[in-house]
Each structure stands twice: as C-alpha cells, then as structure tokens.
Amino acid sequence: MDPRKPSQATAAALGRILIYLAVIATPPVLAAILPQSRHGVHRFLPQLANNLALVGYTIVAFQFILAARLKWIERPFGLDMIFAFHKAMALLGVVFLLAHPLLMAWGENRWRLLSRWNVSWPIHAGRAALLCLVIAVLTSCFRKRIHLEYERWRAWHNVLVVGVLVLGLVHSLSMGDLRAGPMRLVWGGVFGAAMLAYGYHRFFSPYRGRRHPFEVVEVRRETHNVWTLKLRPMEARRSNRHLPGQFHFITLYRRGFPFEEHPFTISSGPAADGSLASTIKESGDFTRTIMKTAVGDRVAVRGPFGRFSHALHPDEDELVLIAGGVGITPLMSMLRSMRDTGDWKDVLLIYGNRTEEDIIFGQELRDMAGGPRSPLKVVHVLSHAEGAWQGERGHIDRDLILRHAGERLGAKAFYICGPPAMAGPLIASLGELGVPPRRIHTERFAL
Amino acid sequence: MDRVRYLRFTVAAAVAVALAAAVCMSLMRSSGQGWRDHHPATASAMRAT
Numbered sequence: 001m002d003p004r005k006p007s008q009a010t011a012a013a014l015g016r017i018l019i020y021l022a023v024i025a026t027p028p029v030l031a032a033i034l035p036q037s038r039h040g041v042h043r044f045l046p047q048l049a050n051n052l053a054l055v056g057y058t059i060v061a062f063q064f065i066l067a068a069r070l071k072w073i074e075r076p077f078g079l080d081m082i083f084a085f086h087k088a089m090a091l092l093g094v095v096f097l098l099a100h101p102l103l104m105a106w107g108e109n110r111w112r113l114l115s116r117w118n119v120s121w122p123i124h125a126g127r128a129a130l131l132c133l134v135i136a137v138l139t140s141c142f143r144k145r146i147h148l149e150y151e152r153w154r155a156w157h158n159v160l161v162v163g164v165l166v167l168g169l170v171h172s173l174s175m176g177d178l179r180a181g182p183m184r185l186v187w188g189g190v191f192g193a194a195m196l197a198y199g200y201h202r203f204f205s206p207y208r209g210r211r212h213p214f215e216v217v218e219v220r221r222e223t224h225n226v227w228t229l230k231l232r233p234m235e236a237r238r239s240n241r242h243l244p245g246q247f248h249f250i251t252l253y254r255r256g257f258p259f260e261e262h263p264f265t266i267s268s269g270p271a272a273d274g275s276l277a278s279t280i281k282e283s284g285d286f287t288r289t290i291m292k293t294a295v296g297d298r299v300a301v302r303g304p305f306g307r308f309s310h311a312l313h314p315d316e317d318e319l320v321l322i323a324g325g326v327g328i329t330p331l332m333s334m335l336r337s338m339r340d341t342g343d344w345k346d347v348l349l350i351y352g353n354r355t356e357e358d359i360i361f362g363q364e365l366r367d368m369a370g371g372p373r374s375p376l377k378v379v380h381v382l383s384h385a386e387g388a389w390q391g392e393r394g395h396i397d398r399d400l401i402l403r404h405a406g407e408r409l410g411a412k413a414f415y416i417c418g419p420p421a422m423a424g425p426l427i428a429s430l431g432e433l434g435v436p437p438r439r440i441h442t443e444r445f446a447l
Numbered sequence: 448m449d450r451v452r453y454l455r456f457t458v459a460a461a462v463a464v465a466l467a468a469a470v471c472m473s474l475m476r477s478s479g480q481g482w483r484d485h486h487p488a489t490a491s492a493m494r495a496t
Contacts, residue, residue: 017453024465031472044474078450081454
C-alpha cells in the first residue's frame with residue numbers, strides 16, 4: 001500500500017476493519033460448528049454467557065496486537081486512532097466479560113457462583129482475570145485523576161493485562177466448551193497471537209532499537225524552555241524515512257537517568273543521511289531533563305508513525321497551518337520539507353504563543369516567508385504581548401481565521417496542532433464555517 | 448475528519464458484529480440447530496463424554 005494515495009489508504013483501512021470484525025466474530029461461530037466435549041447445554045442464557053466470554057476474550061487478546069504498534073495496522077489509520085480504538089474496545093471487552101458470570105449465574109439459577117468462596121480453582125482463576133481486567137481498565141481511564149505517573153501505570157498495565165490473558169486462558173480451558181476438542185487449538189491460537197504481539201512489542205522491537213541505535217549529534221536550545229535533539233543513525237544503511245509531520249518514540253540511553261520511551265514529533269524535513277530532529281519543550285519529569293542529554297548519547301528510535309502530514313493529501317493546494325506553542329513542530333517539518341524539496345503549496349501559518357520569547361523557529365520562519373514571491377505567509381498571535389508588539393494579540397479563534405484566511409475557506413485544508421483547549425474549539429468553528437471534515441487534519445495524541 | 452469517522456464506524460461495527468455473533472450463535476445452539484449438534488464428529492465426541 002502506498003499511504004500517499006488516498007484511495008489505496010481507504011481500501012487498506014476498510015480491509016483491516018473487516019479483518020478485525022471477522023476475527024472477533026469467529027470464536028462463537030467456530031464453537032457452534034466444531035465438535036466439542038461438552039454434552040449439550042442448550043439453554044439460551046448459559047450459551048450467551050459462553051459466547052460473550054469467547055468474544056470478550058478475543059477482543060482482549062486482539063488488544064495486544066493493537067498495542068504492538070505494528071505498522072501494517074497503524075499505517076492507514078494513524079497511531080492516535082489505533083490507541084483510541086484500543087480504549088473503546090477495552091470497554092467493550094470488559095462489558096462482555098463481566099456479563100459472562102452474571103448470565104451464567106442467571107441462566108443456571110446459581111447466584112451463589114458469584115459470591116461463594118468455596119468453588120473450583122478455575123472459577124477463582126476467572127475471577128482473578130476479571131479483577132485484573134477491571135483494575136487495568138479503571139486505572140487507564142482515571143490515570144490522570146488519581147495522579148498515577150505514566151511510567152508506573154504502564155509497568156502495572158503490562159503485568160495486569162498478561163494476568164488477564166493467562167488467567168482467562170486457564171479458566172476457559174478448564175471450564176465448559178473448551179475442555180476438549182478442536183476449539184482448544186483455536187483458543188491456543190488466539191492466546192499465542194496475543195503473546196507473539198506482546199513479545200514483539202515489549203522485547204523484540206526494543207532489542208532491535210538497541211542493536212541499531214542512533215546517536216545524538218546536536219543539542220540545540222531553541223527558546224528558554226524548548227530544545228532540539230538532532231539524531232543520526234550509527235549505521236549508514238539504517239534509514240528512517242518519515243513523512244513530514246510524523247512522530248516517533250525515542251529512548252535515550254543516558255547515564256544517571258532511567259531508560260524510558262517517549263513519543264516526540266519529528267521536526268526536521270527529509271534528510272539524505274537519515275538524520276532526524278525532535279524539538280522538545282520542558283513540560284514533564286522527563287522533558288525537564290532533556291538539556292542534560294549529551295552529544296554522543298545513544299538513542300533507540302521506533303517509528304515513524306502518524307498520518308498528520310500534507311504529503312498524504314497531494315490534492316490539497318492551499319494549506320492553513322495552525323499551531324499553538326510547541327505544536328509548531330510537525331508543521332515545521334512540513335514547511336522544511338516543502339522548502340527542501342521545492343514542492344511548495346500556498347501556505348498560511350497562524351502561530352500562537354504567550355510571548356515573543358516563546359516563538360520557536362522565529363528566525364527560520366522569517367527567512368522562509370521573507371522572499372517577495374514566497375508562498376508562505378506567517379501570522380504570529382501572542383496572548384500576552386508586550387506593548388511594542390505590532391502583530392495579532394489574543395488567541396487564535398474564528399474571527400482571526402476569517403480575517404486572514406477568510407476567502408474560499410471550504411477549498412482550503414487545515415492542519416491544526418496545539419493544546420486540546422485550542423484545537424477543539426477551532427475544529428468546531430471550522431466546521432461551522434463550512435470546511436469539510438476531510439480537510440481538517442489534527443493529531444489526537446495524549447499519553 | 449475521515450479518521451474520526453473510521454473510528455466511530457469501526458467501534459459501532461465491532462459492537463454490532465460482536466453482539467450479533469454472540470446472540471445468533473447462542474440462539475442457534477439453544478434451539479438445537481447448531482451444526483455441531485448434527486455433525487457426526489460432534490455426535491461421537493458427545494457420546495465419548
């Protein structure tokens with residue numbers, strides 16, 4: 001599939017959606033047609049309880065594949081959408097799996113199954129699997145509200161979800177339809193596929209990143225709290241071709257700091273030697289140490305990912321790029337790509353910051369827009385401008401967009417990257433102004 | 448946004464397909480019309496248990 005061709009990307013997306021739907025629907029169908037050990041429990045409710053458990057477990061197993069960042073799956077959708085889907089399916093899986101014991105108890109009129117302690121060990125395994133699943137989902141939904149650090153949440157999440165899968169397998173193979181017969185093989189396949197994806201994501205991919213590292217070749221200060229790391233592959237043959245606007249995950253191997261993986265936008269354009277740059281704002285525990293990165297430090301790079309790129313929409317000729325603060329980075333990658341390849345579009349960049357000192361890449365943007373026939377126009381907007389500021393003041397809003405990009409809005413493509421408080425209202429305003437949804441591009445990425 | 452539409456469509460389709468598969472197969476088996484209930488291999492497996 002060539003992701004630059006919209007028709008191929010659509011076909012690829014629909015194909016993957018159909019595969020997913022077929023996979024989650026298959027277990028109950030196979031359970032109905034394959035010979036099994038269990039003598040006929042033909043009442044509807046216990047059957048439904050079993051089938052919901054089959055589908056729920058398959059959904060949970062497929063979560064491992066969705067979370068493994070496989071490019072074949074990610075490419076037509078973008079990783080932000082895959083993660084959003086992963087969250088939605090986790091809720092569906094929980095509902096189906098919680099319904100399983102309730103319907104089973106109801107259908108067999110044995111409500112004490114739910115409360116009695118003196119039950120067989122496979123039932124205890126099932127209860128423990130459900131408990132792990134509920135904790136994993138609740139901590140994912142309310143991580144920020146309960147002030148759980150991302151790295152700690154991630155470590156626990158990885159343990160809990162494996163617990164769900166293993167305990168669920170033990171429970172299902174010891175009970176009911178899966179005690180014997182060819183369904184056991186199917187079930188082993190479901191479990192094996194999930195474990196393979198987990199192994200790839202947690203072990204093989206990081207190992208490959210360490211085996212083929214990049215090195216930091218420059219640490220540059222952009223503003224008082226923004227830094228750019230320039231990375232170059234340590235092997236000449238290692239190339240990481242990215243589309244402008246994409247992001248990658250990097251793990252910095254620095255003495256005295258934990259080796260944590262974090263996502264950052266690639267701010268550089270395409271480079272012949274495979275080098276990449278990420279521009280990073282000091283905003284969290286990890287990014288506040290970014291200036292302590294040294295030239296020569298090794299870096300594992302995973303990616304690139306994402307579909308926030310004008311290169312994926314070659315039919316768009318007039319672009320309006322809207323950035324807030326460090327949200328300029330993917331848009332800068334697009335601008336640098338246009339400049340370096342000479343393949344310019346008609347571009348208006350509206351760039352919001354608090355003060356003049358917060359403007360990132362100010363000089364480079366002036367140089368790009370400086371020529372008399374430059375196709376780039378830059379509008380800076382400051383929310384806390386000082387007295388001498390000649391440009392726009394306030395926030396980027398509907399009126400400001402109408403003032404600068406007002407003509408034929410429906411024919412223009414909008415790329416928005418900034419804090420959700422900025423992007424959300426802008427997307428709504430653009431919709432009200434008649435911009436078709438397919439021409440409003442944004443990346444919904446928040447860990 | 449096309450991608451958001453994909454997401455909503457896929458979530459809705461997944462809910463519908465998952466529920467339909469679970470309910471239809473349960474109805475089929477509870478009415479004794481499951482293929483396995485008439486399949487010779489199933490019958491022998493059932494006898495074995």
